[in-house]
Amino acid sequence: DKIITLLGDLRDEATGFVRNCDSDSAIIAEFKVYMRYSGQGWEIPITLTESQAMAPDVAIFEARFIEDYTKLFGRAVAGMDIEITVWSVNATTPREAVDPVVQTLATSDANPSSQREVFDPAVADFVVANIFLRDDMTIGQQSAGPAVIVETETTIIVPSSRVAVRQPDGCIDIRVKG
Amino acid sequence: MSTTSNVAYQVMWNRLISVVEEQAQALVRTAFSTSVREAGDLSAGVYDLEGQMLAQAVTGTPGHVNAMADAVAHFIRRIGRENIFEGDVYLTNDPWEGTGHLHDITMVTPSFHRGALVGFFACTAHIVDIGGRGFGADAASIYEEGLYIPIMKFASRGIVDETLVRIVRGNVREPDQLVGDMYALATCNEIGHRRLIEMMEEFDLNDLNGIATFILENSRRATLERIAALPREQASGEMTVDGFAAPITLKVKLTIFEDRIVSDFEGTSGLDKKGINCPLVYAKAYACYALKCAIAPEIPNNAASLAPFEIQAPVNSIVNAVHPAPVALRHIVGHFVPDVVYNALDKILPGVVPAEGAGCLCNFQVSLRPRTDAPAPVDAVRSEVLTFNSGGSGARPAFDGLNATAFPSGVMTMPIEATEHAGPVIIWRKELRPDSGGAGKQRGGLGQYMEVGAREGHEFDIQAMFDRVNHPARGRRGGQHGAATTIAQDDGSAMNGKGKQFVPHGRKVMMAFPGGAGYGDPKDRAVAAVKRDLARGYISAKIAAQDYGLSADDIAVVQAAVRRGEDVP
Numbered sequence: 001d002k003i004i005t006l007l008g009d010l011r012d013e014a015t016g017f018v019r020n021c022d023s024d025s026a027i028i029a030e031f032k033v034y035m036r037y038s039g040q041g042w043e044i045p046i047t048l049t050e051s052q053a054m055a056p057d058v059a060i061f062e063a064r065f066i067e068d069y070t071k072l073f074g075r076a077v078a079g080m081d082i083e084i085t086v087w088s089v090n091a092t093t094p095r096e097a098v099d100p101v102v103q104t105l106a107t108s109d110a111n112p113s114s115q116r117e118v119f120d121p122a123v124a125d126f127v128v129a130n131i132f133l134r135d136d137m138t139i140g141q142q143s144a145g146p147a148v149i150v151e152t153e154t155t156i157i158v159p160s161s162r163v164a165v166r167q168p169d170g171c172i173d174i175r176v177k178g
Numbered sequence: 179m180s181t182t183s184n185v186a187y188q189v190m191w192n193r194l195i196s197v198v199e200e201q202a203q204a205l206v207r208t209a210f211s212t213s214v215r216e217a218g219d220l221s222a223g224v225y226d227l228e229g230q231m232l233a234q235a236v237t238g239t240p241g242h243v244n245a246m247a248d249a250v251a252h253f254i255r256r257i258g259r260e261n262i263f264e265g266d267v268y269l270t271n272d273p274w275e276g277t278g279h280l281h282d283i284t285m286v287t288p289s290f291h292r293g294a295l296v297g298f299f300a301c302t303a304h305i306v307d308i309g310g311r312g313f314g315a316d317a318a319s320i321y322e323e324g325l326y327i328p329i330m331k332f333a334s335r336g337i338v339d340e341t342l343v344r345i346v347r348g349n350v351r352e353p354d355q356l357v358g359d360m361y362a363l364a365t366c367n368e369i370g371h372r373r374l375i376e377m378m379e380e381f382d383l384n385d386l387n388g389i390a391t392f393i394l395e396n397s398r399r400a401t402l403e404r405i406a407a408l409p410r411e412q413a414s415g416e417m418t419v420d421g422f423a424a425p426i427t428l429k430v431k432l433t434i435f436e437d438r439i440v441s442d443f444e445g446t447s448g449l450d451k452k453g454i455n456c457p458l459v460y461a462k463a464y465a466c467y468a469l470k471c472a473i474a475p476e477i478p479n480n481a482a483s484l485a486p487f488e489i490q491a492p493v494n495s496i497v498n499a500v501h502p503a504p505v506a507l508r509h510i511v512g513h514f515v516p517d518v519v520y521n522a523l524d525k526i527l528p529g530v531v532p533a534e535g536a537g538c539l540c541n542f543q544v545s546l547r548p549r550t551d552a553p554a555p556v557d558a559v560r561s562e563v564l565t566f567n568s569g570g571s572g573a574r575p576a577f578d579g580l581n582a583t584a585f586p587s588g589v590m591t592m593p594i595e596a597t598e599h600a601g602p603v604i605i606w607r608k609e610l611r612p613d614s615g616g617a618g619k620q621r622g623g624l625g626q627y628m629e630v631g632a633r634e635g636h637e638f639d640i641q642a643m644f645d646r647v648n649h650p651a652r653g654r655r656g657g658q659h660g661a662a663t664t665i666a667q668d669d670g671s672a673m674n675g676k677g678k679q680f681v682p683h684g685r686k687v688m689m690a691f692p693g694g695a696g697y698g699d700p701k702d703r704a705v706a707a708v709k710r711d712l713a714r715g716y717i718s719a720k721i722a723a724q725d726y727g728l729s730a731d732d733i734a735v736v737q738a739a740v741r742r743g744e745d746v747p
Binding site for chain 2: 037038039040041042073074075077078079080119121124125
């Protein structure tokens with residue numbers, strides 16, 4: 001009963017806060033308890049369904065913990081007490097659906113700005129790669145590997161086996177050639 | 179991919195180092211004792227089929243990892259290759275085939291890939307209790323120091339040996355912590371194995387032979403290049419420390435050959451009657467570590483990069499204790515080995531090594547129990563609490579020593595909150611100890627004050643494991659000595675630096691841990707650095723004037739700035 005009250009209170013407080021920000025969307029509550037063997041210094045998070053959380057059963061909590069512990073660490077520790085150190089409820093509105101972008105196929109070759117050598121692990125050797133400026137690539141332009149696509153923040157290395165195509169949303173789509 | 183390129187091998191090598199680091203973190207996450215989960219007193223590594231270490235986790239201590247580097251070969255020999263099966267896990271706490279005392283458990287797990295044995299994972303952790311007289315120097319032989327677990331199977335084809343677990347449970351003071359840690363060690367190897375197999379799948383490897391050869395050959399070549407560049411000289415070093423019954427003198431003769439460096443401990447004191455003796459494997463671990471830090475620090479640790487560092491010591495000298503000598507506190511002597519080696523190396527390579535430091539960790543264990551002098555409250559309990567603490571490290575040629583930081587051990591200091599959570603103990607004070615760092619052009623690191631007592635209704639025995647009470651760290655090249663260790667009860671009654679001592683209800687133990695020594699003449703220290711030390715409280719006004727020659731005016735200006743909460747001008 002204490003657990004139901006605690007988790008219920010946490011849920012009401014969290015959903016109440018979210019409701020402040022959005023007055024009519026549905027609100028999802030996610031229940032997590034952090035569990036460990038008594039005496040350990042670290043917990044692992046165990047996700048519970050609302051029905052598991054609202055009808056707490058020691059056997060289910062233990063079974064969920066041992067299941068996740070075994071998955072993470074290989075084997076359960078026989079004969080040890082298990083404890084819960086943190087109870088948490090996370091309330092959110094559902095994620096909004098996004099409009100999918102239509103995949104664009106290559107329509108033309110991008111113009112390389114220069115060339116340099118890059119190491120291609122699959123070929124196990126250095127290869128001469130075209131260098132492309134990412135900002136100059138327009139929608140549908142492709143750069144075939146070996147290629148280097150550069151921008152101020154980062155660099156994309158396209159191996160010999162791959163081809164890269166600029167998409168309408170600005171992403172670079174890299175696929176196996178052919 | 180027909181032949182694997184060096185670049186691919188280098189990528190795999192880095193990956194292996196990540197694999198063993200994750201292995202170590204799994205141990206920290208699942209361990210029960212504070213020595214492992216808070217202080218990181220552990221090691222983890224991956225080995226080839228011959229038992230040669232290929233990579234080790236950065237998390238961990240050199241005493242463990244360099245000793246464990248030799249352990250896996252013992253496991254292969256003792257278990258026998260024909261008895262190694264998938265799902266097996268082996269363990270031991272043998273001081274001579276593991277890591278130097280019964281209080282470390284080493285676990286080894288064979289790693290199988292596509293049905294064939296491809297290598298081994300090993301890990302070591304310090305455990306809080308193994309029975310016997312408890313963790314301390316008081317035993318007269320190994321038989322009194324606790325339960326001995328020969329190299330054997332903890333799990334056979336995936337099934338844990340329940341007989342072993344029952345024997346362990348029945349022989350130790352904190353059975354849940356110990357058995358929990360044994361499972362954590364097995365988990366640690368399991369995580370390493372999983373990640374290794376993922377890596378082998380990704381790179382389409384059937385075995386580790388190619389990568390093992392690459393790692394070992396390159397490490398050997400790089401280490402030998404460093405050694406070949408050194409002057410072929412010989413030098414001696416020595417240092418005397420408190421010991422238990424009588425002071426111990428450690429002596430080393432360092433000889434640099436074209437392809438190896440030999441540390442010969444001829445002339446070192448013989449065995450102590452009590453458990454501060456050090457098996458050769460542990461002394462070797464620290465001698466190697468010291469030399470490697472000075473000569474080839476960035477070459478990853480593995481069998482080949484450790485091999486050129488050789489050690490010799492007379493049988494039953496204190497750095498080569500053999501069965502059945504008591505060895506529980508072998509770390510005390512082991513942790514001093516680097517300072518001795520550096521005293522010799524400084525004569526060959528000036529300007530490289532630090533001044534002497536606190537050396538051994540300032541550990542103590544308290545055994546708490548309900549008070550016996552008066553009726554104890556019903557909630558009083560028995561409990562074992564082990565803490566790791568550090569004095570100051572020695573000043574380096576170009577930098578000050580580190581305050582309250584473990585060198586050479588490298589374990590972390592335990593937070594007092596974690597310590598107090600482990601049992602009914604109260605840490606009343608834990609703070610840096612001003613003026614304890616030896617004065618010098620570079621100042622020695624500060625030691626620390628600690629005061630410990632029990633919660634209401636408890637009394638306790640404290641197992642002291644301190645040195646440098648009578649032999650503080652010595653300065654180098656004009657630097658001054660660090661401050662010595664002190665220990666006493668709060669009513670002033672004297673206590674010893676080592677051994678189990680009773681503390682009655684309501685009393686506290688007042689400790690001051692040693693500082694590191696200074697490097698170079700204090701008169702050459704930059705005035706700005708002296709002012710900063712004064713402003714931060716690292717040194718008193720008296721020392722600023724007396725050792726560093728700071729003028730009364732300067733001192734007044736610094737003190738005024740501190741009072742105003744401003745930076746030092």
